[in-house]
Amino acid sequence: MSAIKSKNTKPEIAVRKLLHSMGYRFRLHRKDLPGSPDIVLPKYKTVIFVHGCFWHRHENCKYASTPKTRKEFWESKFKANVKRDLEIQEKIKNIGWQSVVIWECEIKKQDKLIIKLENFLNF
Numbered sequence: 001m002s003a004i005k006s007k008n009t010k011p012e013i014a015v016r017k018l019l020h021s022m023g024y025r026f027r028l029h030r031k032d033l034p035g036s037p038d039i040v041l042p043k044y045k046t047v048i049f050v051h052g053c054f055w056h057r058h059e060n061c062k063y064a065s066t067p068k069t070r071k072e073f074w075e076s077k078f079k080a081n082v083k084r085d086l087e088i089q090e091k092i093k094n095i096g097w098q099s100v101v102i103w104e105c106e107i108k109k110q111d112k113l114i115i116k117l118e119n120f121l122n123f
């Protein structure tokens with residue numbers, strides 16, 4: 001049931017398609033980088049993580065609800081996920097790369113997502 005480490009998920013593929021249509025070249029799941037990022041743009045020293053809103057706790061997002069039953073179980077699980085995400089982002093920063101998180105819910109608004117990506121990649 002863990003959706004955390006799964007690869008080639010639908011949202012991830014959508015982001016790849018979008019990047020491709022924008023003309024960016026990228027690599028996938030580079031094991032030599034912290035967190036083995038979903039999408040890697042070596043030319044821009046940028047990694048992209050495509051995060052599910054529920055598992056990775058997108059703040060103020062309607063998809064990041066907490067199940068009513070076994071609340072404590074979920075909360076500790078979520079806490080661990082968020083902690084891990086932050087640690088990975090910190091490690092990426094420490095090697096001089098930037099990391100971008102794309103939330104699953106952002107993929108639906110492609111115009112906005114394109115602007116976000118361009119802002120990150122044309123700094």
Ligand SMILES: [Zn+2]
Pocket residue numbers: 053058061062063064103104105106
């Ligand atoms: Zn969200």
